[in-house]
């Protein structure tokens with residue numbers, strides 16, 4: 001099974017790996033609800049695409065929330 005992590009915001013490919021079987025626990029997916037999984041995971045027969053937020057977008061979001069915080073206070 002091919003695992004593909006892509007950024008939900010900018011659609012950049014973040015990481016790609018091959019696994020023999022998908023261990024949701026190991027991948028940190030077991031904490032998600034069924035709805036959330038459906039939302040971020042696209043699964044086909046031989047690959048699984050997982051939408052995450054890349055470092056770049058995360059940094060950008062941090063900056064935005066920082067600015068917003070400063071505006072509020």
Ligand SMILES: [Zn+2]
Pocket residue numbers: 007008009010011012053054055056057058
């Ligand atoms: Zn991104």
